[in-house]
Amino acid sequence: MADLDMVNRDPNNINDFIGVQFEDVLAEPEGAHSIDCVWKASFFCFNIWKNFFYKLATLCCGMCIAAEWGCEFARIAFTHIWFVTPFFKVLEINCGCLQKFWALCVHCCCDPCCEAFGLIFGAFRKD
Amino acid sequence: MADLDMVNRDPNNINDFIGVQFEDVLAEPEGAHSIDCVWKASFFCFNIWKNFFYKLATLCCGMCIAAEWGCEFARIAFTHIWFVTPFFKVLEINCGCLQKFWALCVHCCCDPCCEAFGLIFGAFRKD
Amino acid sequence: MADLDMVNRDPNNINDFIGVQFEDVLAEPEGAHSIDCVWKASFFCFNIWKNFFYKLATLCCGMCIAAEWGCEFARIAFTHIWFVTPFFKVLEINCGCLQKFWALCVHCCCDPCCEAFGLIFGAFRKD
Amino acid sequence: MADLDMVNRDPNNINDFIGVQFEDVLAEPEGAHSIDCVWKASFFCFNIWKNFFYKLATLCCGMCIAAEWGCEFARIAFTHIWFVTPFFKVLEINCGCLQKFWALCVHCCCDPCCEAFGLIFGAFRKD
Amino acid sequence: MADLDMVNRDPNNINDFIGVQFEDVLAEPEGAHSIDCVWKASFFCFNIWKNFFYKLATLCCGMCIAAEWGCEFARIAFTHIWFVTPFFKVLEINCGCLQKFWALCVHCCCDPCCEAFGLIFGAFRKD
Numbered sequence: 001m002a003d004l005d006m007v008n009r010d011p012n013n014i015n016d017f018i019g020v021q022f023e024d025v026l027a028e029p030e031g032a033h034s035i036d037c038v039w040k041a042s043f044f045c046f047n048i049w050k051n052f053f054y055k056l057a058t059l060c061c062g063m064c065i066a067a068e069w070g071c072e073f074a075r076i077a078f079t080h081i082w083f084v085t086p087f088f089k090v091l092e093i094n095c096g097c098l099q100k101f102w103a104l105c106v107h108c109c110c111d112p113c114c115e116a117f118g119l120i121f122g123a124f125r126k127d
Numbered sequence: 128m129a130d131l132d133m134v135n136r137d138p139n140n141i142n143d144f145i146g147v148q149f150e151d152v153l154a155e156p157e158g159a160h161s162i163d164c165v166w167k168a169s170f171f172c173f174n175i176w177k178n179f180f181y182k183l184a185t186l187c188c189g190m191c192i193a194a195e196w197g198c199e200f201a202r203i204a205f206t207h208i209w210f211v212t213p214f215f216k217v218l219e220i221n222c223g224c225l226q227k228f229w230a231l232c233v234h235c236c237c238d239p240c241c242e243a244f245g246l247i248f249g250a251f252r253k254d
Numbered sequence: 255m256a257d258l259d260m261v262n263r264d265p266n267n268i269n270d271f272i273g274v275q276f277e278d279v280l281a282e283p284e285g286a287h288s289i290d291c292v293w294k295a296s297f298f299c300f301n302i303w304k305n306f307f308y309k310l311a312t313l314c315c316g317m318c319i320a321a322e323w324g325c326e327f328a329r330i331a332f333t334h335i336w337f338v339t340p341f342f343k344v345l346e347i348n349c350g351c352l353q354k355f356w357a358l359c360v361h362c363c364c365d366p367c368c369e370a371f372g373l374i375f376g377a378f379r380k381d
Numbered sequence: 382m383a384d385l386d387m388v389n390r391d392p393n394n395i396n397d398f399i400g401v402q403f404e405d406v407l408a409e410p411e412g413a414h415s416i417d418c419v420w421k422a423s424f425f426c427f428n429i430w431k432n433f434f435y436k437l438a439t440l441c442c443g444m445c446i447a448a449e450w451g452c453e454f455a456r457i458a459f460t461h462i463w464f465v466t467p468f469f470k471v472l473e474i475n476c477g478c479l480q481k482f483w484a485l486c487v488h489c490c491c492d493p494c495c496e497a498f499g500l501i502f503g504a505f506r507k508d
Numbered sequence: 509m510a511d512l513d514m515v516n517r518d519p520n521n522i523n524d525f526i527g528v529q530f531e532d533v534l535a536e537p538e539g540a541h542s543i544d545c546v547w548k549a550s551f552f553c554f555n556i557w558k559n560f561f562y563k564l565a566t567l568c569c570g571m572c573i574a575a576e577w578g579c580e581f582a583r584i585a586f587t588h589i590w591f592v593t594p595f596f597k598v599l600e601i602n603c604g605c606l607q608k609f610w611a612l613c614v615h616c617c618c619d620p621c622c623e624a625f626g627l628i629f630g631a632f633r634k635d
Contacts, residue, residue: 017350018207020200025340027137030333031148032177035135037136040194042185042224043131050204057205069213076195076220082223091228095235103239110243115180125250140309144477145334147327152467153320154264158275159304159458161312165259169312169320170258176324177331192336199340203347211351222362224357230366237370248377271604272461274454279594280447281391285402286431286585290387290442296439296447297385304458305450311459319463326467338478346480349489357493364497375504381453397577399588401581407574408518411566412529417567423566423574424512425630430578431585438586446590457601465605472609478614484620491624502631 022046149173276300403427569615 005011019025022043028034034042132138146152149170155161160167259265272278288296299372313331386392400406403424409415415423513519527533530551536542542550 015208018204019343020204022131022162023138024141025196025200025343026335027139027142027339028335029137029142029145029147029331031151032145032181032328032335033136034189035178035182038182038185038189039136040131041134042189045307047240049194049202053198053201054205062209065209072217076217080220080224086164087230088224090225091231095231097228099235099238102235104240106239106243110240111246113247114243114246118249120234121248121250123250125254128327142335142339145258145331145474150265151268152265152323152327152470153462154269154466155462156264156269156272156274156458158278158291159272159308159455159462160263161316162309165312165316166263167504169316172317172321173324175323179327180328181332184328189336194337196340199344203344207351209349212326215351215354215358218327218358222358226362226365229362230369233366233370237367238373241370241373242376244298245374245376249377250377251276252377269462269466272458272601273597274458276385277392279450279454279597280589281393281396282589282594283391283396283399283401283585285405286399286435286582286589287390287435288443292436292439292443293387296443299444299448300451303448304455307452307455308459309480311455312463316463323467326471330471331439334474334478341391342478342481342485345485349485353489353492356489360493362495364494365500368500370496370501372501372503373479375502377504379504380507396567396589396593399585399586401585403512404519405522406577406581408520408523410518410523410526410528411528412532413562414517416563418528419563419566419570420514420517426571430575431582434579435581435586436519438582439590443590453598457598461605469605469608469612472612472624476612479614480619483616484623487560487624491621492627495514495624495627496576496630499628499630502629504631506631507634 020050147177274304401431528558 012014025043026046028039033039137143153169153173155166160166280296280300282293288291291361391397407423409420414420464495519523534550534554536547541547
C-alpha cells in the first residue's frame, strides 16, 4: 500500500474546479475597499465557518462514505476485469470478421464510383 | 490559514470588470472642461459618498455574509468531494464500456463506407 | 485617495468620441473663406457660449451628480462583490458537474460516429 | 483658449469634400477652348459672386450660428459626460454579469456537442 | 485670388472624358482613305464650325453662367459649412452612443455562442 501524501491531497487534480478559497469567492477590486478590520474579520468568519462545518461533516460521515465507496468500486472492478473486458475481446474478434466482409462489399460497390467522382477535384492533385 | 493580502484584494482578478473608480465613470474630453474647483469637488463628492456607503454596508453585513458563504461553500465542497466526484468516476467507467461497444458497432458499419467516400477527395492526398 | 490629474481629465479615453472643439465642428475649406474678423468672432462666440453653459451646468449640478453616481456605484460594487460573484462561483461549480455529465453522454454517443465520418476527409491528413 | 489658424481653417479636413474653387466646377478640355477674355471674365464673375454671397451670409449669420452651436455642443457634452457615460458604465457591469451567466449556459450545453462534431475535421489537425 | 492658367484649363482633369478633337471623332483606317484634299477639307470644316459655335455660345452666356454658378456654390458652401457639418458632428456623437449600446447587446448575446460553435473548427487551430 503506497504512502499517502498528507499535503497535496488531489494529486490527479480531479477536484480542481471546486475553488472554495476565500479569494476565489470574495474579492474587492480597486476603488471598492472596505475598512481593513472588516475585510480581515470577513476572511476569518468565512474560513472558520467553512472549516468548522466541513471538518464536522467529514468527522461524522467521512469514514462511512469511504468504506461504502470501497465496496462499490470493488464490485465494479471485479465485474469489469473478469467479465466485461474478456467479453469485449470476443465481440471485437467477431466484429473484425464482419467488418472485413462488409468492407469487401462496400469497396467493391462504391470505390469505382467514388474514384470517378474524385476526378472532379483532379485539378488539386500534386504530381 | 494563509496570509491575507490587504492591498491587492483581488489576486485572481475575478471582479476586475467592476470598475468603480472616478476616472472609469466620469471624464471630461478636451474642449469640455468644467471649472477646476468644480471638477475637484465632484471628485471628492463621488469618492466620499461611494466610500461612505460601501464601508457602511460592509461594516454592517460584511462579516455575516462572509460567514454565510463559508457555510454554503463547506456544504458544496463536502457534497462534491464525497459524493459527486466518486459517482462520476463510476459513471465514467460504465460509460467507457458503453462507448467501446458503441464505437465497435459504428466503426464496423460506417468505416468502410466513409473510407470509400473518402476516395472522392483522393486528389488532395499528399503521397 | 489618489491624485487628480487636472489637465488630462480623461486618462482612460472613455469620452474621446465627444469632440466639441471649434475645429471639430466648424471648418472652412479652401475657396470658401469668410472675412477674417467674422471667422475670429465666430470662434470666440462658439467658445464663450460653449464654455459658459458647460461651466454653468457643471457648477450647478456637477457635485450633486457626482455624489449620486458615487452612491449608485457603491451599491453596485457591494451587490456584485458580496452577492453576485460568490453566487456565480456556486453556479460555476454546479455547472461544471452538469457539463461533465453532459459531455460524458455526448462524447459517448457522438464521438464514434464523428470519428467514422471524419474518415471521409482522410485524404487531408498529414502523416 | 487656443490660437486660431487663419490660413488653414480646416486642420482636421472635415470639410474637404466641399470643393468650390473655380477649377473644381468649370473646366475646358483640350479642343473646346472659349475666347481668352471670356474665360478670364467667367473666372472673375464666378469668384466675385461666390465670395460676395458667402462673405455676406457669414457676416450676417456667422456669429449667431457659431454661438448657437456653442450652446448646443455644451448641452451635448454635459449630457454625455455626466449622464450617458456613467450610465453606460453601469450597463456594462450588469451586462458583464449577464454575459457570464449566458456564457456558462451556452458553454455547458454546446461545448461537448461542438467538440464531438469537431472530430469530423480531425484530419486537418496539425500534430 | 489665384492665378488662372490660360493654357491648361482643366488642371484637375474633371472634363477629360469629353474628347471633341477631330481625331477623337473621325478617323480612316488603313485601306479606306479618301482623297487627300477631301480629308484635309473635312478637318478644317470640322474645326472651324466647332470653334465658331463654341466660342459664340461662351461669348454670349459664359459670364452669366459662371456668375450664376458662383452664387449657387456660395449657397452650397454656406449651408454645408455652417449647418450640415456641425449637424453631422452631433449625429456622430449620438450614433457613437447607440453603437456602444448595440455592441454591448450583440457581444453579450452572440459571443458565447460563436465561441462554442467555433470549437467545431478547432482542428484548424495552429498551436
